[in-house]
Amino acid sequence: MTSATIVEPKDAHPGYPTGLRRWLVTTDHKDIGLLYMGFSAAMFFVAGMLALVFRAELAAPGVQFLQGSLYNQLVTLHGLAMVFAFIMPFATGLNNYLIPLMIGSPRTALPRLSKWGFWLLPLAVMVLLIPFFLQFFGVGDGASQASWTMDNTGLDMQSRLGVDFTIVAVYLFGISSIFGAFNVIVTVLTLRTPTMSLWSMPLFCWGWLVVAFLLLLVVPVLATAVGLLFADRHFGTHFFIASGGGDPILFQHLFWFFGHPEVYIVVLPAWAILPTILSAFSRKPIYGYKAQVYSYWAIAFLGSIVWGHHMLAQGLPLMENLYFMYATFSISVPTSVLIFCWIGTIWRGAMTFETPMLFALGAIVGMLIGGLSGVLIPDAGAYSQYHNTMYITGHFHYPFFGAAVLGMMATVYYYLPKMTGRMYNESLGRLHFWITAVSFNVTFLSMMMVGLAGMPRHVVDYAIKYADWNRVISVAAFVLGAAQLIFLYNVIQTIRGHGEKAADKPWEGAVGLEWTPSSPPPS
Amino acid sequence: MLIESEILKMLRKSCLSFLLLACLGGSAYADWAFxxxxxxxxxxxxxxxxxxxxxxxxxxxxxxxxxxMAYSLFYHRKDKGFKPAIFTxxxxxxxxxxxxxxxxxxxxxxxxxxxxxxxxxxxxxxNTQEGADLVLRVTASQWKWQYEYPAQGIKFVSSLSTPLTQIYQGAAKGDNYLLEVDNPLVLPVNKKIRILLLSSDVMHAWSVPAFGVKRAAVPGFLRETWVKIEKEGTYRGQCAQICGTNHAFMPIVVEAVSVERFAAWVAKKKAEQEALTTSAEKVWTKDELLQHGQGIYEKICISCHLPGGVGIPGVFPALADSKIVNSPYQDASGRLIKDGHLDRVLNGKQGTAMQAFKNTLSDVDIAAVVTYERNSFGNKTGDVLQPVLVRKLR
Amino acid sequence: MHQVLAPNSNRLIVKLVALVLGAFAFGCALVPFYTIICRVTGLNGKTEGVVSWAGGVTADLSRFVTVEFAGTTMQGLSWEFRPTTERITVHPGEITTTTFYARNPTNETLSGQAVPSVSPGWVAQYFKKIECFCFKQQQLQAGEERQMPLVFYVSPDLPVDVHEIALAYSFFPITKSR
Structure with missing residues (x-):
């Protein structure tokens, strides 16, 4: 675990546990945050490797080394691990670390709950991966092949072990994120420094508050969906099987009732930190603070009532299709309010372009492309050309990677001096940004192109006419993967104490309570 | 420090030019569709x-x-001495x-x-509820499509015809690699065709991009869509819902022809079906069945049961030495033994990847492949299954 | 919890737990809710499972509706199953009888459950079945064949722009134990 290498806080108070014990018994919000971030960053690399394995297979037509079943399993695991074991816990780690500092509290409200939430994660990941490895010993048929959405319930029923383990893992991940959500809500609502009103707290707190409520609303629905699926598999019920009066489409409704808000759960923490970083490096206050807060709530609300646009090719009645189309279009308004405010924040500022700023600007562009490519999709008139093609895959990686991951990288670079007391290597940081930005866009724009041309997603092999784009995607994906090693190296070097000592407030334009304590903050 | 930044610059340049090269260089197929x-x-x-x-x-x-954004990034910079505004x-x-x-x-x-x-x-x-000139029933199963023209009395199965050597062994690939089938769907142009979609196992999706049609086939539920093809030609699509191991190998090929040619095709197809019936009625020799059965095995069964019928333990059962294969398939009074060898091949096994091949294969095909399996891989039942019996038991 | 939380935060936690339980209950409630919605609106093409003959329906002789039939057996059911008539043109309100053919060529008694589905889905509410083999499980003895009846009418309330509808049965195997 990378976080295990983080140096002991220099001015830890006497009696503060050290070594391994520190990480096991700690209730310090910063340590818990680091645990979350370290573990999920490791999962980022694991899940990324899975993607590179199947991208290598997809580099040329023909099945080279991955059979269809293994390919499907890798795609499924990549999706599940990235969403549940990387992005969500990483954002939880950030909130554990940052929110108390931002609201002037020495701790989070429910650190033990939060810590339990963390220790569920390695367990969940193990449960998720066990069937994949068991198949090499002749046990079972591997991990789930049904993609992370599991929405082909007939296919789920055919799986021997994989789907069961996935369901258990989803429960563990779900409980973990609900614990995290409790912690955020109680912390933000009760532990703010007396002078800080809700309307003066940092946007990151607002964003996470919205995310936490979304989690509490939609994760139980996912739990219902996969729980009933489990019952169908083992207890002879027919919730999603037509023979006993069930409907496989019902599973899709339940899943996407969770699945669409999940997109906002993933991106909102990053959206909420962007204005802070943009404002710091523009040396100018955040533009449209209230407009952004209202947009978060609007997005959370609208995002919860539009799930059906994932199902427009499933043969829903016309009225449903029309409703989901027009309802989904409405999300473009609050989303563009956010982009408008971000640009408003840098407009007429005095910008400098340190690495966090580069990543934040990259995240704006990523969200712009993600949003604009996404607003086409719910269009019921053309949906049949987008549904389940690589266009969808390319599109959703923009908000997920382009906005959420780039935004989190901006956050890491921005707060790394605060967390470690050292400055990271600026030129390595910039190098990381430029290679990431270019290779990321090449990868996923090409995916959209080949998807528009008709290539379906989830396929282990493809027709000759899709070969050119796929070669580009694979090469760019490997460059993208390699660029993250620069990031890893840079962060580890910083943690190990290379680099200049960081001031308490290393950024000229930074504002907020989190810059008051020393770097790193005392335990 | 200076050297370091030089190296970084070089590294950055080489990475970017590598990407550029990957994008532009060596375009073997030149299909940059967007x-x-x-x-x-x-x-x-x-x-x-x-x-x-x-x-x-x-x-x-x-x-x-x-x-x-670019304007702002260019002008509103500290190094240009821009004084930040304070508006919010x-x-x-x-x-x-x-x-x-x-x-x-x-x-x-x-x-x-x-x-x-x-x-x-x-x-x-x-708008499927009026004006259809032709009804087509499509039944999806793992991993093929069954097409049925009820009014014309035609029914056949269409599955991937790309040789396995092209997929798995790197043999030179044809132009329509993975987008070619043994029995293409033939449809008349300028007729409204109503497409009824069913599935016999898991969810699939019937999709032909040139028609703008993509619709799920949901097990237990009827779905429908329609198409009116405006131009003769061959159009290709694929299954668009992940449906298991061979999801990538479930193409759709539609030949759109004139009304006259369609009528001729219908007549030809009916004659073919009758010929199949006749060939099922003749008594086949063991060698003929074995030879034909090997072909079927290597086309269909081999992808799961593998060469030599060894299967994958715990996933796909072995046929060599299999209890089911070496037990009788019909009882004393000539009825199909439930869960016997022939029943498995005809009707599949619920909840597994073993499909019901009675929808896919002709009497002759099934008789041949069962005979082949019962007399290969070390299995020595000596049985010869005649197509006539398959017809009776399917 | 070793931290002493302010009483208001304890109340908050209780509320949040209630919220989660409420969301879970909501998720569970969505299942019967969906079924009810589907029954009322025919959202997913499922026809009503009960005999529905409201006496006194008069046939609307001024127009026709064509009903297309289809049938498939699901994986694992060793039967032959198909409609005996491919399509029927009827007047709305006119009671019609048709049959589906089923045969069990095996040496065992097998049971199956037919699941009806109407397309377009919303038309399901106008498709009234008086007698149907799908009302209960069907059992075929070894080697038995049977013509299974379907007696239905299309409600005269069917919107006038609907001229063609389709009805399909998927025959699922009933297994003793999985």
Whole structure:
């Protein structure tokens, strides 16, 4: 675990546990945050490797080394691990670390709950991966092949072990994120420094508050969906099987009732930190603070009532299709309010372009492309050309990677001096940004192109006419993967104490309570 | 420090040029498509038209937003000595109006510019309840399509015909690699064809991009869509819902022909079906069955049960030494033994990847492959299963 | 919890737990809710499972509706199953009888459950079945074949622009134990 290498806080108070014990018994919000971030960053690399394995297979037509079943399993695991074991816990780690500092509290409200939430994660990941490895010993048929959405319930029923383990893992991940959500809500609502009103707290707190409520609303629905699926598999019920009066489409409704808000759960923490970083490096206050807060709530609300646009090719009645189309279009308004405010924040500022700023600007562009490519999709008139093609895959990686991951990288670079007391290597940081930005866009724009041309997603092999784009995607994906090693190296070097000592407030334009304590903050 | 930054610069340059090379260099196939396949049916016309309408504005929005950003990034910099402003929102009524404009524009694009034509397209797409000239039943199963023309009395199965050597052993690939089938669907042009979709196992999706058609086949539920092909030609699509191991190998090929040629094809297909019936009635020799059965095995069964019938322990059962294969398939009074060898091949096993091949294979095919399996891989039942019996038991 | 939380935060936690339980209950409630919605609106093409003959329906002789039939056996059911008539043109309100053919060629008694589905889905509410083999499980003895009846009418309330509808049966195997 990378976080295990983080140096002991220099001015830890006497009696503060050290070594391994520190990480096991700690209730310090910063340590818990680091645990979350370290573990999920490791999962980022694991899940990324899975993607590179199947991208290598997809580099040329023909099945080279991955059979269809293994390919499907890798795609499924990549999706599940990235969403549940990387992005969500990483954002939880950030909130554990940052929110108390931002609201002037020495701790989070429910650190033990939060810590339990963390220790569920390695367990969940193990449960998720066990069937994949068991198949090499002749046990079972591997991990789930049904993609992370599991929405082909007939296919789920055919799986021997994989789907069961996935369901258990989803429960563990779900409980973990609900614990995290409790912690955020109680912390933000009760532990703010007396002078800080809700309307003066940092946007990151607002964003996470919205995310936490979304989690509490939609994760139980996912739990219902996969729980009933489990019952169908083992207890002879027919919730999603037509023979006993069930409907496989019902599973899709339940899943996407969770699945669409999940997109906002993933991106909102990053959206909420962007204005802070943009404002710091523009040396100018955040533009449209209230407009952004209202947009978060609007997005959370609208995002919860539009799930059906994932199902427009499933043969829903016309009225449903029309409703989901027009309802989904409405999300473009609050989303563009956010982009408008971000640009408003840098407009007429005095910008400098340190690495966090580069990543934040990259995240704006990523969200712009993600949003604009996404607003086409719910269009019921053309949906049949987008549904389940690589266009969808390319599109959703923009908000997920382009906005959420780039935004989190901006956050890491921005707060790394605060967390470690050292400055990271600026030129390595910039190098990381430029290679990431270019290779990321090449990868996923090409995916959209080949998807528009008709290539379906989830396929282990493809027709000759899709070969050119796929070669580009694979090469760019490997460059993208390699660029993250620069990031890893840079962060580890910083943690190990290379680099200049960081001031308490290393950024000229930074504002907020989190810059008051020393770097790193005392335990 | 200086050297380090030089190295970094070089590294950056080489990475970027590597990417550039990957994009432009050595284009063996030169198919840089960036829009839908040419539309040959009303639904595809609608989709393309709306997509283009939308895309133009989306690109315009992107470019204008990026232009504003670029302007800001270029001029509002500390190193140009720009003094930061302090505003946190629109300050004058004019600015309020100006900043509302993009959103009014967006609402217009969503609900009028695209929303209105999309409404009509969606309504058209669902218009299956009148004016059909021909009904086609499509039954999806892992991993093939069964097509049935009830009015014409034609029924056949269409599955991938790309040789396994091209897929798995790197043999030179044909032009229609993975997009070719043994029995293409033949449809007349300028006729409204109503397509009824069923599934016999898991969810699939029938999709032909040139028709603008993509619709799920949901187990236990009837789905339908329609197409009116405007131009003769061959159109290709694929299953569009992940449906298991061979999801990538479930293509759809449609040959659109004139009404006259369609009538001729119907006559020919019916004659073929009758010939199949006749050939099933003749008594086949063991060698003929073994030879034919080996072909079927190597085309279909081999992908799971593997060469030599060894299977994958715990996943796909072995046929060599299998209890089922070496037990009888019919009882003393000539009835099919439930869960026996022939029953498995004909009807599949619920909840597994073993499909019901009675929908896919002819009497002769099934008789041959069962005979082959019962006399190969070390199995020595000596049975010869005649196609006539398969017909009786299917 | 070793931290002493302010009483208001304890109340908050209780509320949040209630919220989660409420969301879970909501998720569970969506299942019967969906079924009810589907029954009322025919959202997913499922026809009503009960005999529905409201006496006194008069046939609307001024128009025709064509009903297309289809049938498939699901994986694992060793039967032959198909409609005996491919399509029927009827007047709305006219009671019609048709049959589906089923045969069990095996040496065992096998049971199956037919699941009806109407397309377009919303038309399901106008499709009234008086007698149907799908009302209960069907059992075929070894080697038995049977013509299974379906007696239905299409409600005269069917919107006038609907001229063609389709009805399909998927025959699922009933297994003793999985």
């Amino acid at each position: 829009n839908f396949q040419p539309a040959v049916a009303p639904l595809a016309d609608d989709a393309l038209r709306i997509h283009n309408r939308f895309m133009v504005l989306v690109i315009a929005l992107f470019v204008s937003t990026m232009a504003v 929102g629109p300050t004058t009524p004019t600015l309020w109006v100006l900043s509302a404009l993009p959103f009014i524009g967006l609402v217009f694009v969503d609900y009028v510019w695209v929303g209105v034509p999309a409404y009509y397209a969606a309504v058209t797409m669902e």
